[in-house]
Amino acid sequence: MTDQRKRERPDNYFSDWKEREALAEAMIPQVGALAREQNVKCYIYGRSLVNQSVLDIMKSHRYVRQVEHNELSEFETAPVLEAMGTMQLGPSHIDVGRLAVEFYDKAQGEGMTLEEYIAQQLGFLVQSTQRPVDKPVDVVLYGFGRIGRLMARILINKTDGGDSLRLRAVVVRRGGAENDLVKRASLLRRDSVHGAFQGTIRVDEDRQSFVANGNEIKVIYADRPEDVDYTAHGINDCIVIDNTGVWRDDEALSRHLEGKGVSKVILTAPGKGQLKNIVAGINDGEISSTDRLISAASCTTNAIAPPLKALDDEFGIVSGHVETVHAYTNDQNLIDNYHKADRRGRSAPLNMVITETGAAKAVAKVLPQMQGKLTGNAIRVPTPNVSMAILNLTLKKETTVEELNEFMRNIALHSTMRKQINFSASPEVVSSDFVGSRAACVFDAQATIVNGAHVVCYLWYDNEYGYSCQVYRILEKMAGISYLTYPKGDSGTL
Structure with a gap:
């Protein structure tokens, strides 16, 4: 400039x-x-x-x-x-x-x-009549936990004129409280990490729905995905976003397709077996018009795949280790109690907990060239949101801190992965500064370590909201939504 x-x-x-x-x-x-x-x-x-x-x-x-x-x-x-x-x-x-x-x-x-x-x-x-999609696409959230509610916020915020994606319903199990609907709406309205919902929410008990910024969202109670008749609620050819993580392979996830009115399904968890694992901005080109079941992989896989691709393309990666310092999740216990997994039974707000992560292996489903090159582990820490991935890599050629940081700065700002990778040069940032980040990860330039061909890179990521934004980008791709853009070639709308 x-x-x-x-x-x-x-x-x-x-x-x-x-x-x-x-x-x-x-x-x-x-x-x-x-x-x-x-x-x-x-x-x-x-x-x-x-x-x-x-x-x-x-x-x-x-x-x-x-x-x-x-x-x-x-x-x-x-x-x-x-x-x-x-x-x-x-x-x-x-x-x-x-x-x-x-x-x-x-x-x-x-x-x-x-x-x-x-x-x-x-x-x-000028005078262009090209629409982003031929007709509005109905979206259903199956599960209304952390990711489900953040997806709802994003979808409501992106409704605009209602001519692209429309959130029509959420599917949950009945909680047991008489005011179950009010409680669901309240959790969308207030969030301890992400703050208040930007807008208005009203509950319509008679129509079994809540209305958020004018969007009427039906609340459907069901225990099994195949039991839901969406057409009975005026919902047709919808895309279901499964936020439960219960059904994770082709056969199990396809139970959603037995429900009336379902067209496609996106899983917000790592897919097993032959299910395609997709990271927006990296391998979303593999999504075909005939795909009906897709996994959006994990938050950590989304965080590490973009920088790994960038570094491998430029420097070549020989081998490496991924250590995830991860915020605690709902899977852990608030106080010490029985848990089937090792160590996760210990109090999440009081302990650092060493546990396993499949992200290092799972990234090979997104970047096949990484097969067998990475190991990985995770430490759960007493923070409610925002995690860090540390890439400890051996490259094929030597570099310097300055060269690597400038390369990643350009990738974050000017490449096709700029929606996936953000760049921070501040020496003062901490985890809470990245709450609400829409990127899959934020490269921390101040923390970079280089010793010849051996490098250590630090990546922050909002494992809730940043991941949800990645899921939304896949949703647009699955729905066939495509806007004309300036600059030409910009992909995605979030």
Whole structure:
């Protein structure tokens, strides 16, 4: 990036802030109108501007300095949004930040006006009638635990005009309480880790549903997947997301397909046997139109597969060990009690617990070139969310800390895996800073260790929300949803 956009230090920081704050505030209705009326979603370097607060929008601008080693100002993006608002753009996803940077760093120096540049770059979207999918796709969540509720939040937030994915129902076992429906809705409304639901939720006891931001979501009680008749609730050809992890191979998972109205199934756990294990951004190209059963693998496999692929492509991996420092899960006990697995019976909030992980072996189902090269183990620690994977690798060629970090920075910011890998250069970040991260992992550059061909890389990941975002990306792929994008070739919408 050139230095053309570098602004002089303001004489008065507070006045400058208030001006930029006003511009960000004015962006909210502009972004909302584009999303609501034209199905055009705006981003700044991959960060969505839809349904964001003034401060969130300003923070997204500030984030760009990590990408381009230069500031991006609201003074630069505001005119871009204004120009876009005058164009009849078709359904699409547009990175307003990249448009602004490209204009002010390149096209402006060539004598083009902003309006001319935007008309040139977005011309392929004007009057476009290409829809992301032919008709809305119904989605059902089977299981409403940690991942199920986060998937619900994502799906509700991404409903927009309702012309792509629609969350229609959740399936649970009856809890036994008379106010079971109210309790389910309350768990969606309030979350000790991820905070309050962004919107409104009401319960409709008569219709056995709750309504979240206008989305009516049926609550269906069932003990077996094959017993559910979704068509009785007006749900047809739906994609079921199984969050229970009970049925994990082709034969068991296919029980969902016996239910009326089911088209496809996604498992949010590692698949066994011949079930395809898919990590979004890595091997989702293996999903075919005929696939009806897919596993989204595990949160740890999603965290390590992207950086392993990147490092293997660039440096070659000879062998390695993956150590996962993982937040405790609902499978563990709050206090010491019997557990069929070794050590997991000991109190999760009070102990570090050594346990096994299949992620190192499972990654070979996603990256066959890793077969036999990795070992793995896990330590459960007394934190409720956000985990870390430590990659201890021997490479085929030597490198340096600086070279490896710069390579991973470019992968995180400019490659096809930028939705999977984020990059942090801060020496002060800790696990709670990554709650709500949408990436499969965040590469911690300050922790990198290199000794010739031996490297140690540290990866943070929100094992709940980041993983759920990966599942959503697979869901879009399974549903056949595809938006026109700027820059062209950007994949996914989250």
